[in-house]
Amino acid sequence: MKEIKVGIIGATGYGGIELIRLLSNHPHFQIHAVYSSSQDGMEISEVYPHLANILYTLKKIEPKEMAKELDIIFTATPSGVSSQLVPQLLKEGIKVVDLSGDFRLKTEELYEKWYKKPSASIEDLEKSVYGLSEWFADEVKESTFIANPGCYPTATLLGLAPLAQKKLIQPNSIIVDAKSGISGAGRGLSPIVHYAEINENLKIYKINQHPHIPEIESILARWDDQIGHISFSPHLIPMSRGIMSTMYVQLNKEFSAEEIHQLYVNCYEDAPFVRVRKLGEFPSTKEVSGSNYCDINVTVDERTNRVTIVAVIDNLVKGAAGQAIQNGNIMMGYDQQTGLNVLPIYP
Structure with missing residues (x-):
């Protein structure tokens, strides 16, 4: 099959460097060029010495020139950058997978309210x-x-989807307690990611203000427009990678733990990157580290008719670069697993 020429914009961020790691072993996607708006002209190995044998020079972002060379571009840029850049790329006829949050919300007003940017x-x-x-x-x-x-x-969303699809969720009952490793805050420096600030510490942040709240709500509404609003509390924990999202949902009908677990098994039986664990066996973040898996389990408190769902991912892989490649595979007509069958790193 044809070799697909790939460009990565924002190659010096954590999402960008993870794209390089995963695409380096892809049988059809060939990294043709990497781009940076702030470090162009440098070798990628000057930014990341662990890539000493990877000979990529960071280039300037020039959409017209890129269109002559590339089939698909991954834009791993901060929010507020892609909104200006991606329309230029699309105008040149390049396929784009954007890892920023600039195009996930479908109205200008909603984006500007939550992201505080044009x-x-x-x-x-x-x-x-x-x-x-x-x-x-x-x-x-x-x-x-x-x-x-x-x-x-x-x-x-992977954790809530089976219940939302079947319209089993009592309106306005979803509570999400989510915890992320520090890489989720990006590579930029700020007090919240300093060693002395986060080591042996647990921080809650952006309570009721996180821009991922409307993203989650808008997709849930596509499945069930009666779900309403969610309560979402994100936390930073002192580890490099991983997300655990623990969700509490009030059901609108009575079910046993076995029935709800079987619903999840059935929903994801053809999803190669979602692993529903055995009843009673709950996943941990290390069990998906470095991989594109989302591991899930679910149980029901039959006293309260409330479901507890636990979903874990590697925030840089399934939560960013891995899912981007999964989408790229689907766009380009390849099996979604191509180049992504990487086992988790353990311990």
Whole structure:
């Protein structure tokens, strides 16, 4: 099959470097160029010495020149950058998977309220397809522009989807307690990621203000418009990678733990990257580290008719670069697992 020439914008961030790691072993995607707006002209190994044998020079971002060379571009940029850059790339006819949050919300007002930045135009927002691969693969396959889901939404939506699809959730009852490793805050420096601040510490942040809240709510509403609002509390924990999203949901009908567990097994039996664990066996973040898996389990408190769902992912893989490649595979007509059958790193 044809070799697919790939470009990575934002290659010096954690999402970008994870794209390089995973794409380096992809049988069809060939990294043709890497780009940086702040470090162009440098070798990637100068930024990341562990890539000493990878000979990539960081290039300037020039959409017209990129269109002559590339088939697909992954944009691993901060929010507020992609909204300006991606429309130029699309105009040049390049397929794009965007890892920022700039195209996940479908109205300008909603984006500006939660991200506190100017929005992309409504015309460009409407062009994107939300790339939660397990549920929207048919749309991804027909698209040229994917808005890659956020890390928290990936774990949370995969955990809630079977109940939402079956309309089993009591309105306004969802509570999400989510915890992320420090890499989720990006590579930039801020007090919250200093060693002395986070070591032996647990921090809650952006309570009721996290921009992933409307992303989660908007997708849940596609499945059941009666679900309403969620309560979402994100935390940073002193580890490099991983997300655990623990969700509490009030059911609108009575079910046993066995019935709800079987619902999840059935929903994800054809999803190669979602592993529903045995009843009573709950996953931990290390069990998916470095992989594109989302491990899930679920139980029911029959006294309260409340479901507890636990979903874990590697925030840099299934929550970013791995899912982006999964979407890229689907867009380009390959099996979604291509280049992603990497076992978790353990311990």
